[in-house]
Amino acid sequence: MGENECPQCGAPIYPGATECKYCGEKILVQNTTQQYQQPYSQNTYSQQPQPKVIIQQAPPQTVYVPGINPMWPMKNRILAGILAIFLGGFGVHKFYLGKTGMGILYFIFSWAGLPWIIGFIEGVLYLCSNDDDFMYKHHVRVR
16 A cells, blocks of 8 residues: 555545545644755755655544434334335324324324325335435434
8 A cells, every 4th residue: 555545445645635535534644854865966955845644543433424313213114114005094104203293194084095095105105215315304214
């Protein structure tokens, strides 16, 4: 691994950079002065200070996805979809996701048939969505 590569992701690091622009790994930069002699001359000169890259490992941290609150309850997207398809007319999937008001509304109008159709459609949408979209829309974390 060269001095100009990030040890974490292997991306090139530009001289003077304090962190990797791809993975965010902190990099400690020290300037050192090197002296060189010309082979057939007695003149000694100093070259511009060359940055020496020293990698500083960050302590392990808990990774938080932006926009996801770690206090949101853990729910299962598949279970929510199955509840919506089979028991959606009674609003069971809404109660499961913590939307009690909508669950009561579905339960009250379950005799009309419209909550059954909407529940079936919501169940299919839950099963077809990815985890990130499901978490953002329903303010839950997926197991």
